[in-house]
Amino acid sequence: MGTPLQQVSDLVAVGDVRNRDWYVDKFFQTFMFLCGISAIIFVIGIFVFVFREGASFIIHQLDWAEFFLSPKWRPTSATQATYGTWAMVAGTAAVTIISMAVALPFSFGAAIYIAEFATGKKREWLKVVIEMLAAIPSVVWGFIGLMIMNPFIIDVFDVPIGLNVLNSGLILGLMAAPIITSIAEDAFKAVPDTYREAAEALGATKWQVVYKVVLPAAKNGLLSAALLGVGRAFGETMAVLMASGHALTVPTSIFDSIRALTATIAAELGETPVGSDHYQALFAIGIFLFTVTFIINMTADFIVRGVKNQ
DSSP states (O other): OOOOOHHHHHHHHTOOOOHHHHHHHHHHHHHHHHHHHHHHHHHHHHHHHHHHHHHHHHHHOOOHHHHOOOEEEETOOOSOOOOHHHHHHHHHHHHHHHHHHHHHHHHHHHIIIIIOOOHHOOOHHHHHHHHHHTSSSSHHHHHIIIIIIIIHHHHHOOOSSSOOHHHHHHHHHHHHHHHHHHHHHHHHHHHHHHHHHHHHHOOOOHHHHHIIIIHHHHHHHHHHHHHHOOOHHHOOOHHHHHSBOOOOOSSSSSTOOOOOOHHHHHHGGSSTTSSHHHHHHHHHHHHHHHHHHHHHHHHHHHHHHHHHHH
């Protein structure tokens, strides 16, 4: 039998056998670890790539006042190239505001109905339909804006062109609505049922429970949903390129055609000589977009984490 120390040594030796199952287990542990950190690696890699291409222009040639305050974007001018993005920033902001004005009421209303009023198969079917809306490609939304909304806006509002802030705002609002609805519904579900039961015990109606109890309790989650919707609308490319008119003007009304930051990159990058000032300026716009959307998404994430820690 041996001494007790020898028995323990034998057990450790038996448990330390590295057979095929052990290697398979280690392989899948490593694979899952790499999958878990892949998102961080990809985000860092994208930022490094974009910053590398535009860093030289930003550090040595960029006129910050002109870049953010001038509406003149003339990167190919033979006399004096200008790289002003104010018109594009204003156009992108106008479209984002219109899209949120469209998306938030419908999204929050749909989320309230699904979470608080719908039951059984009706709730499941509504969730499926919303997920299907989120899966529609952006180019399909662009076709809707170009072929359906364009003549509709011309006929209804008697304007010369329907490719404008209103058109692209409506399309982006419909694109952002499914994401906002899903996150808002999760925020409503996170409200404890005891809150609802206590309000109902005091004689509150169903709508009073929603308005007085559920909405205030879920306000941080709803703010997070709105911020993610803003990030979705701010970073959209193809649909806004097709529905906005792509005109370099500072919008003064919802019927003005505009050019978005993302659409400028998509339209010009393919025909720009690699390494030129124009090429690097487009990447500088990309860095600006990446920074804004990163801040929006991180803000939404911090809000969600704050809700979970309460």
